[in-house]
Amino acid sequence: MTPSSGAERRRIADAEAGGWRDWGPYLAERAWGTVREDYSADGDAWRFFPHDHARSRTYRWNEDGMAGFSDDQQSWCLGLALWNGVDPILKERMFGLSGPEGNHGEDVKEYWWYLDATPSHSWQRWRYHYPQAAFPYEQLIEANAGRSKEETEFELVDTGVFDDGRYWVVTVDYAKAGPHDLLMRVTVENAGPETASIHVLPSLWFRNVWDWDLEPPAKPVIRASGDRSGGGDGVDTLLAARPDGDDLVLRIDRSSAPGVEALFCENETNRELLFGEPNTTPYPKDGINDHVVAGAATVNPELRGTKAAFHETLTVPAGGRRELRLRLSRAQDAPPAATAFADFDEVLAAREAEADEFYAEVIPATSAPEERRVARQAFAGLLWSKQFFHFDVRRWLAGDPTAPPPPPGRQAVRNGDWRHLSSHDVILMPDPWEYPWFAAWDLAFHCVTLAHIDPEYAKAQLILILREWYMHPNGQLPAYEWDFGDVNPPIEAWAALRVFEIDGGRDYHFLGRIFHKLLMNFTWWTNNKDHGDNNLFEGGFMGLDNIAPLDRSTLPPEVGVLEQADSTAWMATYALHLLDMALLLTMHDRAYEDVATKFFEHFLVIAASANDAGLWDEDDAFYYDLLHLADGREVPMKVRSLVGLVPVTAALVFDRGQMGRLQEFVERGQAFLNRNPAYRKHVHIRVDPDGQGGERVSSLMALVDPERLTQILTGVLSTERMLSPFGVRSISAWHRDHPFRVEVDGVEAVVDYEPGESTSALFGGNSNWRGPVWFPLNVLIIESLRGYNANLGETHRVEYPAGSGVQHTLGEVADDLSGRLISLFVGGPEAPRPADARYPLLSTDPRWRDNITFYEFYHGDTGQGLGASHQTGWTALVAHLIVTKRR
Template sequence: MTPDQQRPTSAEHDRLATSEDPRAPWRRWGPYVSARQWGTVREDYSADGDAWTHFPFDHAHLRAYRWGEDGIAGLSDVDGHLNVAVAMWNGRDDRLKERYFGLTNPQGNHGEDVKEYWWHLEGLPTHSYASTLYRYPQAAYPYEELLRVNAERGVEDPEHELADTGVLDEGRFFDVVVTHAKAAPGDVVVEVTATNHGPESAPLHLLPQVWFRNTWSWGLDDRRPALWRDDAAANDEDGTVVVRAEHHDLGSVTVRAEGAPRTLFCENDTNAAALHGQDAVPPGHTAYPKDAVGRAVVHGQDDACNPEQRGTKMAFWWSFDEVAPGQSVTVRLRLTEGRGPGSDAPGDEEVVALRRQEADRFYAAVLPEGTDAEDALVARRAFAGLQWCKQLYLYDVTRWLQGDPGQPPPPPERAERAGRNTSWQHVNLAEVISMPDEWEYPWFATWDLAFHCVAYAHVDPFFAKWQLLLMCREWSMHPNGQLPAYEWNFSDVNPPVHPWAAWQVYCIDGSRDRVFLERVVLKMLLNFPWWVNRKDADGSHVFEGGFLGLDNIGLFDRSDPLPDGQRLEQADATAWMGLFCLKMLRMSMELAREDPAWDEVATKFLVHFLSIAQAMDDIGRGHARLWDEEDDFFHDILTTEDGEVHRMPVRSMVGLLPLAGVAIVPNWVLDELPDLTEFFAGWTRRRPELRDALLHTNHDGYALRTLSMVDRRQWRAVAARMLDEAEFLSPGGLRSLSAAHRDGVQVQIGGSDLSLAYVPGESDSRMFGGNSNWRGPVWLPVNALLTDALRTYGRGAGAGRPVEYPTGSGEELPIDEVAARIEQRLVGLFRPGVDGRRPSTPVHHPSGPLWDSHPTFSEYFDGDSGVGLGASHQTGWTALVAHFICAPDGIANR
């Protein structure tokens, strides 16, 4: 969108126009409840940092959480005080189904892995309308089988999934659709519809639960909120049951339910007796702890819940003894701030129907005219996943390390300097943040989030901008300028993609919010020196970085400390820094159009970029070249203390990323930015031999300049490999490792034999837990970076210089058309094939209309088949598919 274009209009756009504040009324209630709180770092108070073991799944129904809550299709206020989520019981499970089950990192043969099926169906940015579908087995859930069989399998074996157990055969499951629809900012209808897809009648119990987050057990604030049944407000004619909620900060809330459900009340407190024995129960401890609802429903313990019908947790209980095949049953709650909806408020069904219509109108305005129906479905599902994967993230690192006065003191090892996140005690977050995956990654990751924001910008530019800025605030960014990586280790080094994402968001939002741009650039001026001072050890402008998010892409773990005197010079780290400089240059140029002070900042980043680009090509630096003349590719270099050089002979995403270091200097710079223009002129006079290598004009000789980290010969050589179907170009996008390495690569360094091979699917390495793989599969985020770079080059120095696509085909295409073709391959992962099945559908998903109609958004995709792998609800960066659909010709280079 350009500044002179009108913003799209719909009822939801009108709501967004009044919601440019994270605590705006329409944002006050949303799906902010985590799908998994157990097994997170925040809930880990162990000495050894084994979060999975310290708070396992089997404790989740017994122990009160300290830093959040979890549930199925959860809804909460923006502070997480009051929570609503759906529980259910099929009459056969040994426990209430109130949270998703999955394997921990040590339990899964490919790392952590959720063993449930659900899909996000709809989501509007203000959460005025949202729906999600959970597939609940009618047989007893096979917890023990899933644990046992996966424990018997190794990394070479497939995972044993829920569908493999047979419990879903013949459609013997309920599809449970949960819908949130707001009549007003503080008035939310929660509708639950369950449909029996099996061949026989089956029983079902639906138990939407309402509870307060436990804030009273930690010795910091002993005020206890309250829930109670208000029979005086009930309506016997339609069976309306009313529950009141009172909280010292949230105020009064009323929850109404029709259909005369039973109500069960208890406290959101730990069941100390079940965990530690009756002797460990402290004086005054509640007789009705948080698992009481489950004991009453599943085990028939009539005295488990509070007979006084009050507490801090409760459930509405509807029982359906027989749901016939094909039959649906529906229950509804209505949560309203204050005493309940007014007499003139629309009815529950009317609210749901109206918001559903508004969702259609909103996305009709967001999606380009003429978007194919299947592509529209994919985009809407991707946007829905983004909305559902928001989470209230609470983490005060200092308090977490010190422990709470009302609890036993944590082990002293936690406070040692070697302990987790001890150098990040300034972090104190209590914000709604976009998570990479609802279950497998229920914590933010800064570089993931940057990609999320690019997709978010199409539907909620305010939230996209706020998220990028949040990572830069003083309660997130380290005082030394580093951005936090993720809660398992905030100090890990993620690629610096914030500037790239900020520029994308700025352009998608119409290139009009200069205040946002200025705030980002100012914060990145603090982040940039951290990289220069910490990751460029000898000042050579060739950068290290270690991990950089590409888990197991190297011959060895790049995050491990190297022996004294050794250094790993990384082609990807250096490329990331070149991209960093170019986006800072572009944003500074934009700001300098209205404030000339930014002209000198632009010049600063031009100088940094040129130094990095020269170092990439080893011009006058005296160290080993990252560019390999024989292989025509960029590689990492390991230099030992005695100066011995070991080139890592691997063609991977590491060597493609230098192509991302490209930017166009617009024509208007010559007239409007004198400092930058003068430097350009002086530099080209002083270094004429570098002019063609790093500074290009397009084929027509216009004043338009293209800055590139690679010269034309290098660009064409790397692009030829990238577009070769025998190497990087797969049917579903660009692979992370060249398929030319199918037979493996072997290297001997210091007496150690190192090897790596192209693995298109699940990882065969336990490096980083074995739950992701950069040795072959397709990842959407780096694909987005590279297609954006192709468009930039194609509209600058590459204009009129077509490339062969695919390599060896004899067909030549303009470079920006090549970018579009790659993106179509990526979108094609989600489109139905001739048999109705989408290539991206995970292997363990059965086929058939009930399965094939739902696109899945996996973490990454098989480099040969396109099958979805890894985390199964990664509508974080995999939601970039919606960006490709919404911006088919790119945006940031228009």
């Protein structure tokens, strides 16, 4: 089979009708320790369903595994299990520390990478490094428990299990021969100095949907089909029979697995082990584990169950490799047994070549080879992070009729006001292990990057989060499952406009659908987060976790009210983006012209309040939160952080000449400015020759006027302040020697510069906005500076870096900031990749260096990656930067 030119483009175009997205990498990396599986009285999800229960206890809402695929309803799952012969358990899922166990919160302790993927999931590549020595579970727990928050985390590489190369390089490749015909190649390479053996168990199972209702649905079954096409006694074919008749066939190529055996158990809880209660089956969920590891009689000799695995033991010489070949097909699409693997190698080669062709069109050829690798793996990680997300909050709060009722008062723990939320969708997740649930503002960033390779899916995701089964009836968007009622920055309008533009600026139907829903959300904000009715907004933590000296979400009203520079700026930005949408839509329907005027005026009112009501500090040339204490005192929160830079993102440039017939909007806007001349400072008009004897008129609407922008940048873009070698720091390094202190309600709170991991226990201790570099705000700042540059032109320059004596345009500053962010992932011949510099193994060893990890945030001084180690979600914005990089 030869690759077809433009094949992946055609698959994306036909994805819905052709079913190409029906099957994908939708299996979570972690389902244990999540809110959905937590039925406790106190909301301690980690302790209610720990990692040690995961192999033995049935999940209620979704499944997890390694290198997993499933259908988009997750009725079935395909994944990989491994055993090195010495571990106490099979390696069926990635291990990590729970929030209370880690010295910086939850923390996965494994090394795996998403190396490649296409939007239709016609081609996927996953890699994992598995130690040959016993996995040091207890050592990792104990060592991290003994470390303070001031110390670094104790990682798997610190244990020495990778010394002398004693590990397995496990690669899983998936390729689709058709929408419902999936080829799976598992390759194991012995990186060690001696011959070693590994047990490989590709596994197929059904998600348990039959244990929760008094009248359960019919139960599916997986059984040996009786096919012995390869000869011998080993089973090489499984038939997965479903109640709806949409059966599956899983085959393993006997030539790649001559000693294969098939093992069966049930995807049902081992109640005797965990709870001391009788089991409903002698072959529970951990039956295959117990049989392989301990030789227990816990697999069904009748070769049937709801969970099954092909078990093959591979002995591989030092430096050698072996592979297993499997094919999962819908029964009606399955090729005959005799020819099932005849085209196997050709299909994989063709799909990989088509992926190469696809990304050659997406990623500019002018990009450096290392940049192309970074972008492609960032896109891959984003696609691998699609997860099936199932959560019916009403049912979860009430409990299942076949289970004990949840404890009294549980509805007050979390999400009691979100009973309408009922999800059964595939959604882009921030991180498939540490954050295996959607987050509204993370998703917006995911979609902007995704739009470069799959704009239709990006648009569908943005519309999805605004649908009635997510959006609250009052107009609020759900933040994330730990607390849907928390508040994230409202950036959905920005994301929708970027996706619209990346897609070619033609889909006005999409723009209209999302605009109408965002009107409701904007109204919710104005009605609920403007305490003083003065166009200064509160909002709460706003996704920036511990950036402030106090928890901005929990300030008691009897203490005071915190008017926030970032919340106010986000609302100004929101108004501008809705104005932009309304103007675009007005070009097709004049009914939107009135609402465009509304957002023009609303932005100016917010911008005036942000600049004239106490948030702007003239002496510091910076914006700060303002605390209004109940006793009448006002206390500015003088922390020089991203909070004070968000106002810079509230800027919109549009070409007056493109407005065509919008004369009424122009006249009404001018009349409003005539009545309110103080607002004129937020509207800047530039007139340039159009090259044809006429004029080109552009307008800049900005919360921060050009003069103040220069003042802000002078104090920010210094290497001794917020300018890191790798982007803009979340808090100024100036606070290293000048911590900010404030006393609130008798308690002193302090903020200083913390370039690395957080020393605060706020938000579980796993987040830090007190110094490191984060991608999302950096990207918004970069885009805003480019917008300013488009209006102000080449003559408006700033000293960059501050104190250097060198003047640059704002566009040049934006380009350099973009380059600093990209450089996190690019190593040189001598220098290791900054993001992995702590461990040279990760960025210089030939078996590791081309496998790129996308962390949650980055050390403000060194660039070392920190936080979640597979945060491909918003850190995938590096691909957006590479694709849009000005050459």
